[in-house]
Amino acid sequence: MQLPFKFMKANAETSEKEKSNKPSSTDKVREHLANERTYLAWMRSGISLMGFGVLIVRLRILRPPLAPQAPGDGWKLGLAFSLVGLLTVMLSTQHYLAVRRDIEEDTYQPAGRLVILSSLAVILLGIGVVYYVFSFPLESLNTVIVE
Numbered sequence: 001m002q003l004p005f006k007f008m009k010a011n012a013e014t015s016e017k018e019k020s021n022k023p024s025s026t027d028k029v030r031e032h033l034a035n036e037r038t039y040l041a042w043m044r045s046g047i048s049l050m051g052f053g054v055l056i057v058r059l060r061i062l063r064p065p066l067a068p069q070a071p072g073d074g075w076k077l078g079l080a081f082s083l084v085g086l087l088t089v090m091l092s093t094q095h096y097l098a099v100r101r102d103i104e105e106d107t108y109q110p111a112g113r114l115v116i117l118s119s120l121a122v123i124l125l126g127i128g129v130v131y132y133v134f135s136f137p138l139e140s141l142n143t144v145i146v147e
Helices: 002-021 025-059 074-105 113-135
Strands: none
Touching: 025 074, 074 113
């Protein structure tokens, strides 16, 4: 007689544990809100990269105002920043939708691929900025204004 009672008690404890492991609706809401905050942070990063690309091209960084208005190589770096910004926006939207689906299906697994990809892109862009800044000839910065 003791055996069935222990068995029933064990099943009751197991079902209580299963209930406690299932996320409540409040937990799901919290997960969705965290996913949306992450998405918005990625969007801000992408927009910032695009803006920095436009800034590089439009202000012609390190180019004196009296220098010839040849486009130089700065536009390539600005284009790279803008393209990486656009790619960031597209990938963040795709990632947001995938995480949203995974949260609903309770199958979410953190993905490291997007983090590694974006880190490599920013590192390459940073190397491009450092190269651009230090490869620019300093002689052209000493332009004399003749009146």
